[in-house]
Amino acid sequence: MHDTVVYPARPSEMLEMPLTLAQSTALSKLADHVADFLPGKPHPFADQGISFAGVAASLGLAKFWRNGSKLPSICQLLSLTLDQRPATFCALLIQVVQRGIVYRLNKGQPITREHIEELNKLISSVGYKIPDLYDPKFLDSLPRRKDPSGESAEVIGAELETLKQGLVGLASLAPQERGYRFEKVLADLFEAFKLAPRGAFQLIGEQIDGSFELEAETYLVEARWQNEQMGQEALLVFSGKVSGKAKW
Structure with missing residues (x-):
């Protein structure tokens, strides 16, 4: 994609008016659509620019971005930009798309032509049009969304059955080996659903059992095998341990 002139589909004198109810509703839908294009805030060791923040x-x-729940933060960013910096609104969306394409491609979950076509409809409902996002060469360069097939469902079903049998088999193993194998079962489970799992690793002062990604957000995994059902006291201790993990 290249820089281009973007323009509102509505009269310029309307740009300074407060957002209408219809626009606010459209922006909420737009925020929901682009939410998985990028992480809300970057992983501490990743490119800090590859995020909505x-x-x-x-x-x-930056003053329009709040560090809180991702979707409300995106909605606020879009709404305040359109309301207070309307000339930057289209540039904001172009950057989200450009960086999102790189981010999602690296994750093996590329942004598709259908994603952009739906995005164009949502942008239009706000009252804008971005010519670059309609460029036939750009659209043709994007992969098409793949429809789930019965074959892929059968493959996942077979993988899940294998994982189930492996999980049941852990009960007969020695505690230490069982712990390591349990982590492997979880990683295989996340991999089956294309959640980009990562094995155990260390941050300063703490051990992380693993992580996976869902809708462009990273989730830390803390796993523990128990032979008996855990009581409330043990769960509270475990909850405190999880809560104390590094926040990304």
């Missing part, structure tokens, strides 16, 4: 900072919109 990074995009906002690069365009001088």
Whole structure:
């Protein structure tokens, strides 16, 4: 994609008016659609610009981004930009798409032509049009969304049955070996559903059992095998351990 002139589909004198109820509703749908294009905030060891927070900072919109729940933060970023910096609204969306394409491609979950076509409809409902996102060459360069097939469902079903048998078999293993094998079963489970699992690793002062990704967010995994059902006291201790993990 290249830089281009973007323009509102509505009269320019309307740009300074407060957002209408219809626009606010459309922005909520737009935020929901682009939410999985990028992480809300970057992994501490990753490119800090590959995130919604990074995009906002690069365009001088950092004050419009809040560090909280992802979807409300995206909605606020879009709404305040359109309301207070309308000339930057289209540039914001272009950056989200450009960086999202790189991010999702690296994760093996590329943004598809259908993603962009739906995005164009949502942008239009706000009252804008971005010519670059309609460029036939750009659209043709994107992969098409693959429809789930019966064959893929059968493959996943077979994998799950294998994982189930492996999980049941852990009960007969020695505690230490069982713990390591349990982590492997979890990693295989996440891999079966294309959640980009990562094995155990260490941060400063703590051990992380693993992680997986869902809708462009990273989730830390803390796993423990128990022969008996855990009581409330043990769960509270475990909850405290999980809560004390590094927040990304």
